[in-house]
Amino acid sequence: MAQDAPDKAEATAAGAEESAPAVRVAPPPHLSKAAITTRWMMMDVLIGLAPVIGMAVLIFRWHAIFQVGLCVVSSIAAEALFTRMRNQPLRIGDGSAAVTGAILGLSLPWSAPWYVAVIGSAAAIGLGKAAFGGLGYNIFNPAMVGRAFVMLSFARELGASAYVSAQSELEIITQATPLTAAKKLAADLAAGTVSAADAPMQLGRAGEFWPLFVGQVNGSLGETSALAVLIGGLYLCLRRSASWEIPAGVVLSGFILAGAANAAGLTPLTALHHVVGGSLLFGAFFIATDPVSSPLTPKGKFLFGLGVGAVIVLLRVFSGYPEGVMFAVLLMNAVVPLLNRWTIPRPVGGPVPRKA
Amino acid sequence: MTVAVTRKPVKQRRTFSGGVHPPERKGLAEEAAIEVLPTPAQVRIPLLQHLGAPCKETVKPRTEVALGDVVGESTGFVSAPVHASVSGTTGRLSVTTLPNGRHVSVVPIKSAEAQPLSGRALFDDVFGGEWPTDGLERHEPKQIAEAAHEAGLVGLGGAAFPTHVKLTRNESKPIQTLLINGSECEPYLTADYRLMLEAPAPVISGALLAQRAVGAEDVIVCVEDNKPKAAEALSSAAEGTGVEVRVLKTKYPQGGEKQLTVAVLGKEVPTGGLPLDVGVVVVNVGTAAALARAVFRGKPLTHRVVTVSGGGIKQPKNLLAPVGVSYQELIDYCGGLTKEAARVVAGGPMMGYTIGSLDIPATKGTSGLTVFTHGEVRRSEETACVRCGRCVDVCPLNLVPTKIGLAARAHDVDLVERYYGSACMECGCCAYVCPASLPLVQLIRLGKLLLQRANRS
Numbered sequence: 094m095a096q097d098a099p100d101k102a103e104a105t106a107a108g109a110e111e112s113a114p115a116v117r118v119a120p121p122p123h124l125s126k127a128a129i130t131t132r133w134m135m136m137d138v139l140i141g142l143a144p145v146i147g148m149a150v151l152i153f154r155w156h157a158i159f160q161v162g163l164c165v166v167s168s169i170a171a172e173a174l175f176t177r178m179r180n181q182p183l184r185i186g187d188g189s190a191a192v193t194g195a196i197l198g199l200s201l202p203w204s205a206p207w208y209v210a211v212i213g214s215a216a217a218i219g220l221g222k223a224a225f226g227g228l229g230y231n232i233f234n235p236a237m238v239g240r241a242f243v244m245l246s247f248a249r250e251l252g253a254s255a256y257v258s259a260q261s262e263l264e265i266i267t268q269a270t271p272l273t274a275a276k277k278l279a280a281d282l283a284a285g286t287v288s289a290a291d292a293p294m295q296l297g298r299a300g301e302f303w304p305l306f307v308g309q310v311n312g313s314l315g316e317t318s319a320l321a322v323l324i325g326g327l328y329l330c331l332r333r334s335a336s337w338e339i340p341a342g343v344v345l346s347g348f349i350l351a352g353a354a355n356a357a358g359l360t361p362l363t364a365l366h367h368v369v370g371g372s373l374l375f376g377a378f379f380i381a382t383d384p385v386s387s388p389l390t391p392k393g394k395f396l397f398g399l400g401v402g403a404v405i406v407l408l409r410v411f412s413g414y415p416e417g418v419m420f421a422v423l424l425m426n427a428v429v430p431l432l433n434r435w436t437i438p439r440p441v442g443g444p445v446p447r448k449a
Numbered sequence: 450m451t452v453a454v455t456r457k458p459v460k461q462r463r464t465f466s467g468g469v470h471p472p473e474r475k476g477l478a479e480e481a482a483i484e485v486l487p488t489p490a491q492v493r494i495p496l497l498q499h500l501g502a503p504c505k506e507t508v509k510p511r512t513e514v515a516l517g518d519v520v521g522e523s524t525g526f527v528s529a530p531v532h533a534s535v536s537g538t539t540g541r542l543s544v545t546t547l548p549n550g551r552h553v554s555v556v557p558i559k560s561a562e563a564q565p566l567s568g569r570a571l572f573d574d575v576f577g578g579e580w581p582t583d584g585l586e587r588h589e590p591k592q593i594a595e596a597a598h599e600a601g602l603v604g605l606g607g608a609a610f611p612t613h614v615k616l617t618r619n620e621s622k623p624i625q626t627l628l629i630n631g632s633e634c635e636p637y638l639t640a641d642y643r644l645m646l647e648a649p650a651p652v653i654s655g656a657l658l659a660q661r662a663v664g665a666e667d668v669i670v671c672v673e674d675n676k677p678k679a680a681e682a683l684s685s686a687a688e689g690t691g692v693e694v695r696v697l698k699t700k701y702p703q704g705g706e707k708q709l710t711v712a713v714l715g716k717e718v719p720t721g722g723l724p725l726d727v728g729v730v731v732v733n734v735g736t737a738a739a740l741a742r743a744v745f746r747g748k749p750l751t752h753r754v755v756t757v758s759g760g761g762i763k764q765p766k767n768l769l770a771p772v773g774v775s776y777q778e779l780i781d782y783c784g785g786l787t788k789e790a791a792r793v794v795a796g797g798p799m800m801g802y803t804i805g806s807l808d809i810p811a812t813k814g815t816s817g818l819t820v821f822t823h824g825e826v827r828r829s830e831e832t833a834c835v836r837c838g839r840c841v842d843v844c845p846l847n848l849v850p851t852k853i854g855l856a857a858r859a860h861d862v863d864l865v866e867r868y869y870g871s872a873c874m875e876c877g878c879c880a881y882v883c884p885a886s887l888p889l890v891q892l893i894r895l896g897k898l899l900l901q902r903a904n905r906s
Contacts (some may be wrong), residue, residue, distance in 0.1 A: 118805055120891035122877035123798040123819075124471050124636065125827035129884045131835055187832065229833030230886075324875045336838060377633065384837040389849055391841070440872045441466075442720040 135188030148321035161198035167214035168194030176221035199315025216242035316372035326378025335382035342398020343377035376418035492773030501527035534771030548795035548802035576648035600743030605735035609814035632704035635797025645679035649686035655737030761790030761820030791823035840879035850879035855898030
């Protein structure tokens, strides 16, 4: 790392006049928008997550408290451990580890055992962030790296069956998740074991809009209520702590492609169901909008969003997984440097003329 | 001159895209009427006060000079002569370091006991009395530009570009619009505001002269909407003259030539070019007033209005001060520094330079002196860039500041170039909003320097 003069932003001026106490030399501008700091941005994300966490607690009760709490605590612990190992100043106060933990926790099923949360958090912070050099340098979304790690390591604990418990006092978790139901229905329809007329019944609640929208369906902790996600997500966009271009792109391409897939008979769910069902919205507003692993330019952000939405639908329709947000975000993260390069904005007044 | 009979109704534009709203803090000195600084015991006239070639001294040491005598003559077209700002005796040539880091020769002048102009008489000579707005036909365009050159006029907004260069007609690039810049978008600074309020007549008169010089069809005086009184004063002074007063949205950096051109006319100045390239000339209000004085009274630019403000100044003021007076004297006249004073800046907070010594002479481009307290200045603990893109959102030139800055830090010249680093005008919006407190302006300056070096070899 080149350490240049700019790093020493402030140096006491030599030869300052006696009458000029503590004259300090620093580059302009000499004012800053005091309200904006990295920490403040992360706190904003936590505020935005509040309705989502609240809804998760309402639906999944203490399972949600346990899962999200454990992920936040272990993420912070992992952050402390890895920054220490790298001999770097501890920056837990910036809140980024807490955000990673909360998002990871909200993306897990209610039943995930404690070691899944702990290992997932360690992988998120260690592999997802610290290995690249810490906050600001990671290529992939840390929470999704952690989730992918545990998903591949503990396929059974995180598979479709993990979401369902036949005997439970919580009625919601006795049903399959909407996307799993849809996947099964698509397979049954293809095999001819279910007739098209019976399809809506097979889908159960996943076939209705309002339960899906409000969150009266099974799923990962944070994804069930589209309503809560929209409230928190719009807050983030209005505060400009998340760029609206990304969720706009995800929803747009997700809606269009899901509509096309539905029309082609590839999926029993309509475009609207695909958008509000599963974690498409949660991913659009809270995961894909991670500033570090998304593009810098407005145009790049929109293209990134379009890509995430498209890959989500492709995975939902064609892959063996019912859901595709995690892989979609990770895949598009890898394209971000290219997107940045392709979308360098045209300066006002045009590009710098080349010297002849 | 032919005036177009049918003109398309142009949508009234009032701003540009990007930009920031820093706290204005103009209230500190806004109500302070312009005071005339008592003639200092000594002034030191820098021989380079503009963008361009330095002057050559024309007086020997221990020579008697009168107020307004030339002490340095220009050595090229893009250059402006400098004049004695007091009557007195010259001393030996010495060298000083200006806030921008340039070492320049200075001609010291010890003031004589008797000064031809001081106090109220000086103010009236600079701003008072009658300023004609008609009968300007007897002034040939060439003569106006010539008068601007002889008076040593430079842009008083801060960049100090020699005015006669702007006012000299170029047949291949006709000028349609003359913009008189009264935006004064830098926080704290109120020098232009007081000038517009207290002396609107010479501004309008100078605007008409500049219009005649460049042959522009329209003259628009641009004032931000946080200065309604100034706009009012100018409007009544401009009545019946054909000069339009346009009120713009308050936003930094509205006063940048390129932003103003976009904001008012919707015309983009080509990167690396001048407003001239799109048929526009931009002249600061102070420069316009000085032009009127040069043409109608034959007086060179020896004094200017300087704002001395900030939480670190006991009595913030707007001063009519001679060029060459030391910053120390300006501060002393304003009651000195307070205990909390932490940083002295030549200019405003967004683009001004910090200075390490107060023993620096004010130049024609010194629009203000701002002294910050610890509470006012930017905190500077840098954290990692999280690529939030706020700098991209606020960049008035539509650049990607963080990319340019970080590329410069890594000495990646190609990347600086790919992201159009050299187009940056260093307005500081990016660093102002950066949540990670990256010194973006400084890094981009480094990048521009690296680019320049790479292109040279």
